[in-house]
Amino acid sequence: MSDERTPSEPKDTGNLPRNRTTSECSFTSDDGAVGFTGNRQRTTSQQFMVTSGLTAASPPKFVSLEEIMQAANGMRDMALVHQIVVDKDFKLKKAEPDPNSVQKVVKDTMHKAFWDILRQQLAEDPPNYTLAFTLLEEIKQGLFSLLLPQHTRIRQQISEILDSALIKQQAEQGTLDFKNYAQYVVSVMSKLCAPIRDDKITELTETSDVIDTFKGILETLDLMLLDMANFTLQMARPDIITHSVDWERKKFADFLALQPDGLEQTRRWLTKYIKNDQPIPQDVEYEKFIRIVLKKSFLQACVDLLDWPENEEYPETFMLDVERLIDLQVRTFRLIGTATILLVTVSSLGADLQTLAPFKQSLKDHISILLQNVKNDKDLIDVLPNVAEQVINDVKEAQRKYELPEIFQAVEATLKQQILDTGLADHKVRGIVKQRVKDFFQDIIESSTAAPQKVPSGLTALQKELTEVAGQFLRIVSHNSTVFCIYYYDIVASVLPKQSQASN
Numbered sequence: 001m002s003d004e005r006t007p008s009e010p011k012d013t014g015n016l017p018r019n020r021t022t023s024e025c026s027f028t029s030d031d032g033a034v035g036f037t038g039n040r041q042r043t044t045s046q047q048f049m050v051t052s053g054l055t056a057a058s059p060p061k062f063v064s065l066e067e068i069m070q071a072a073n074g075m076r077d078m079a080l081v082h083q084i085v086v087d088k089d090f091k092l093k094k095a096e097p098d099p100n101s102v103q104k105v106v107k108d109t110m111h112k113a114f115w116d117i118l119r120q121q122l123a124e125d126p127p128n129y130t131l132a133f134t135l136l137e138e139i140k141q142g143l144f145s146l147l148l149p150q151h152t153r154i155r156q157q158i159s160e161i162l163d164s165a166l167i168k169q170q171a172e173q174g175t176l177d178f179k180n181y182a183q184y185v186v187s188v189m190s191k192l193c194a195p196i197r198d199d200k201i202t203e204l205t206e207t208s209d210v211i212d213t214f215k216g217i218l219e220t221l222d223l224m225l226l227d228m229a230n231f232t233l234q235m236a237r238p239d240i241i242t243h244s245v246d247w248e249r250k251k252f253a254d255f256l257a258l259q260p261d262g263l264e265q266t267r268r269w270l271t272k273y274i275k276n277d278q279p280i281p282q283d284v285e286y287e288k289f290i291r292i293v294l295k296k297s298f299l300q301a302c303v304d305l306l307d308w309p310e311n312e313e314y315p316e317t318f319m320l321d322v323e324r325l326i327d328l329q330v331r332t333f334r335l336i337g338t339a340t341i342l343l344v345t346v347s348s349l350g351a352d353l354q355t356l357a358p359f360k361q362s363l364k365d366h367i368s369i370l371l372q373n374v375k376n377d378k379d380l381i382d383v384l385p386n387v388a389e390q391v392i393n394d395v396k397e398a399q400r401k402y403e404l405p406e407i408f409q410a411v412e413a414t415l416k417q418q419i420l421d422t423g424l425a426d427h428k429v430r431g432i433v434k435q436r437v438k439d440f441f442q443d444i445i446e447s448s449t450a451a452p453q454k455v456p457s458g459l460t461a462l463q464k465e466l467t468e469v470a471g472q473f474l475r476i477v478s479h480n481s482t483v484f485c486i487y488y489y490d491i492v493a494s495v496l497p498k499q500s501q502a503s504n
Contacts, residue, residue, distance in 0.1 A: 002226065010089055027241065030353070055148050066199075078458050080247065081240060082320045083320075084240050085240065086472075086479055088475070091230050094226055097272065114131070118131045118135065118211060119211050122178065122210070122211075129168075129176065131488055132178060133167065135218075137162075139162070140159075143162075143188055143192075147192070151450050154191075155190075161184060162184075162468050178210055179210045181425070185217055186205055186213070187223065189429050190200060190205075193224050194224070194231075197220060200216070204216045204217065204220065210344075245482055262316055263316055265313045265318050266317050266488075269314075270301050271297075271491065273292060273495055274492060274496070278496075293487060294488055298443055305325050305329075307434075308325065309375070324472070325476070333380075334372070335437065335466060336463055337422070338367045338462065339424055339430050339433045339459050339461075340427070340433050341419055342367060343429055343458050344418050345363065345391050345395070346363075353399070354439065355404075356398065356402065359402075366390050367387060367391070370383055370390060371383065377423065377425060387418040387419060388420060392415065395407055395415075397460070433458070436457070436459060437466070438465065438472065439456065441470055444470045444474055
């Protein structure tokens with residue numbers, strides 16, 4: 001089951017979210033931190049695929065198009081399940097074409113044509129209800145889609161009132177009150193909608209034009225159906241998380257069965273942090289020794305995913321998280337830049353400004369805004385002149401506000417240059433901040449308890465942002481370690497000295 005906690009507010013980070021999905025060979029602890037618990041079953045990746053009905057001891061020489069398409073579809077399904085598991089805020093959203101796209105123009109044109117025709121038909125003498133019947137039937141089915149199995153009375157009432165035969169009979173007799181049906185539909189929707197849609201329902205009750213009312217009904221029904229889908233997803237999420245590990249493993253095994261070497265990048269990534277000549281302690285069991293080495297190397301390798309070279313392929317085991325990892329890497333880069341500029345600025349000022357929390361908070365916010373589109377060193381260098389100007393303005397404004405001596409021109413020039421220098425790849429302060437951030441993330445995912453983690457010195461002003469990134473990163477890493485531990489174990493075991501060498 002999952003254990004999702006909101007990242008803690010300033011002063012501790014003890015409530016970082018942890019995915020508590022466990023497996024028979026997981027090296028994820030009960031609280032989600034990456035560690036070794038329990039004994040690993042003797043299940044290699046090859047044996048796993050055989051027991052799953054997939055013989056992958058050697059890759060097939062010929063693969064049919066049907067097999068390739070099935071594997072591709074399986075990976076798409078797995079991507080959706082994976083996103084639900086690692087993103088606690090995942091929600092389905094209404095698909096909309098781009099505002100200036102041809103699809104958007106066509107959609108708007110077709111919708112306008114429909115409502116124009118409906119208005120014309122209702123304005124005829126006698127009224128033409130051809131489109132109206134179709135519309136009411138569609139609305140009735142939409143209402144049915146919102147009902148739960150226990151809503152038998154409401155379902156029966158809707159069926160009786162929105163009865164197609166009865167409505168047609170009323171139309172033929174000239175007694176059909178189309179607006180009255182609209183009001184009935186709105187009243188039913190008011191009982192079924194989520195509180196977030198109450199304003200929209202109120203707006204519909206106050207709309208006098210019948211066409212605008214039905215147009216609003218359809219739009220609101222779409223939103224209510226989306227609300228229902230997300231509610232259902234939320235209710236099913238614990239079960240999805242529970243079964244996702246086995247399902248992701250099987251889907252990944254399907255993928256590996258079609259690849260000559262589906263773990264090439266993963267092997268290169270993980271073995272980079274393993275010393276294959278390290279001695280095996282005499283008092284440690286061989287499998288435990290592998291787990292110890294795996295834990296250490298996996299932690300180091302995961303942290304470096306947030307400093308990944310732009311043109312280098314990610315490990316195959318993280319292929320469903322590439323976009324999330326890139327986003328976290330960019331956010332971490334901005335945090336490091338912001339913290340560096342903040343430290344350089346504050347250390348250059350007098351003690352009076354250094355102790356003013358509102359000033360430092362305002363300064364941090366302004367720097368963060370200016371860096372919000374920065375993604376790499378080049379972007380940072382381009383924006384630093386504007387940052388330097390903003391910092392000087394903030395300093396002078398604070399000095400006037402708190403009636404402090406104004407900054408000297410020489411100090412101002414020096415501070416501007418120091419801020420510009422933070423764009424250098426080998427900047428000392430920036431390097432220190434970067435290492436502290438990486439150590440903080442490693443402490444978070446390494447911790448075997450839910451104890452609060454100390455925020456690195458000089459980074460307390462960015463504690464909220466750091467814990468948000470750390471929480472999302474932890475969710476990805478802990479789930480990944482649970483799903484792919486069998487493959488990581490085999491990779492590490494293949495690099496280390498064999499057990500027979502330990503006894504020599």
